[in-house]
Amino acid sequence: MKEAISRIDPDAEFHTDELCYVNELSNTPDDPELSIARARVAPGVVTRWHRLSGTTERYVIIEGQGRVEVGRLAPQDVGPGDVVIIPPMCPQRIANLGPGDLVFLAVCTPRFTQEAYEDIGHEMDG
Known part of the structure; x- marks a missing residue:
């Protein structure tokens, strides 16, 4: 890796099956x-x-x-400045409870890969 500055490209945002919009800023x-x-x-x-295998995520x-x-954890309300720590397989x-968009950074270590993602809605919804 070498030093760099990466600029956001608003047109790079895409919609996911998870029902949110994502813009990969650094991956x-x-x-x-x-x-x-x-x-x-x-x-x-x-x-x-959903859950991530082998990846810790922070919102x-x-x-x-x-x-x-x-x-x-019991469901928790979150707002600007809050950080949510999500261990692997959690x-x-x-x-979104508000009238406008809910926006957060998803910081993953190691980096997010699609292979780590697992949709578990069928398990959690009964």
Whole structure:
């Protein structure tokens, strides 16, 4: 890895099956230890239950109000400045409770790969 400045490309945002919008800010094989994505959840949306294998994820809430469900913790309301730590294989989802977008950074170590992602909605929803 070498020094660099990466600029956000608003047109790079894409919609996921998890029901949120993602813009990968930093996620390359050249930096395998970490990835950073900007996630956006529309008002009234609850993301699908999922977990990551071998990857620790942190949500850093930037704007909006949400309710996060992580592992065995009781559902918690979150807002700007809050950090949610999600260990590997920990079930997770987040709901947007506010009138505007819920925006957060998803910081993963090691970096996020699609192979690590597992949709577990069928297990959690009964």
